[in-house]
Amino acid sequence: MTSLVVVDDQASIREALAVMLDLADGIDVLGTATNGEEAIALVAEREPDVVLMDLNMPVLGGVEATERIRAAHPGVRVLVLTTFDDDESILAALRAGASGYLTKEADRAKIEQAVRAAGSGQSVLAPEVQQRLLALATREPRRPVEDSVNFTAREREILGLIGEGLRNPEIAARLVISEATVKTHINNLFAKAGFHSRADAVRYALNTAS
Template identity: 80%
Template sequence: MTISLLVVDDQASVREALAVMLDLADGIHVVATATNGKEAVAAVAEHHPDVVLMDLHMPVMGGAEATGHIRAASPDTQIVVLTTFDDDDSILAALHAGASGYLTKEADRAKIEQAVRSAASGQAVLAPEVQRRLLSLASRPARVEETFTLTAREREILGLIGEGLRNPEIAARLVISEATVKTHINNLFAKAGFHSRADAVRYALGR
């Protein structure tokens, strides 16, 4: 299946380079580009891309605000942020708005391509430097009441998902089998009503 992609960046040189580079990748087709968040919202409504590669700080409308509008109007469209900013406020604003991935512009071509593919399959993608920043955030005490009850192990696994760990890494960290990890994840997804790993990441960070 070919992944349709919208590239959003206010810098023409960056936007055009990304569009050309990713359109050449196997299984990825760039259907449009946009120079700001407002244009991105309109482009999604017109082209219905599978994934949007979104800059954050842009004129007219920023990437986080545009992400919120896009996710509300087109929940099947996944957003991967690609930005120079990796501060806590920028990361949380994007993830809380509904982004399923966050990369900095230090990422190479292979990482960007993989992020697009992972987002299209519903997986959360976080750059290593972003994961490090989220370690402390994910370990903070809960700030809101849950409307569902998780076991201690499910809560532990949810926190590790929030750190960006994959199933094999969670299994190694907890010294349990990967099959057991999958069982716990299926249970907590059912309880919490999560539809994707990105939903779990956003919930873990918003606690």
């Protein structure tokens, strides 16, 4: 039996997933949470095998919640279920420790199968996610970023937070600065490094952190 916690800020989706999965053979839903903070507390209380995690949520998003859950409870597997399949979201979630990534296009059978697989220690990636990761691995860089790029200390700090998957409002809250200031720093570091998208910045942050 795979025990599960469902995390999603939309009540209709959260409740539908909980009911559906609790009825599935071999899955026991222990509870639900509406944001990352609630998820962390619930995991500590109930110690599930798997957390089915949304990404874009108020209070605390899924990427940071995944990272904190995995750090405190290494045996708990996090399976992302989200509407986002962009490079930035995928890389940030996997870097945070997610063992699987599905989009909400997945049908009931695929979600059930993925939960069971995660509970048994397997990694599960939606086909479209696998394709994006393959494209990232084989994509020619637009322009190599030199190690000597003269980022300011604040720009490097923001670049690291982009690499963690934080979006502009979350970065502003973390650094206690305005969102407009965050955007200014991002525009400056993009210009210095020749980034064309946040995905470029995420890849660079991951490469320099490894």
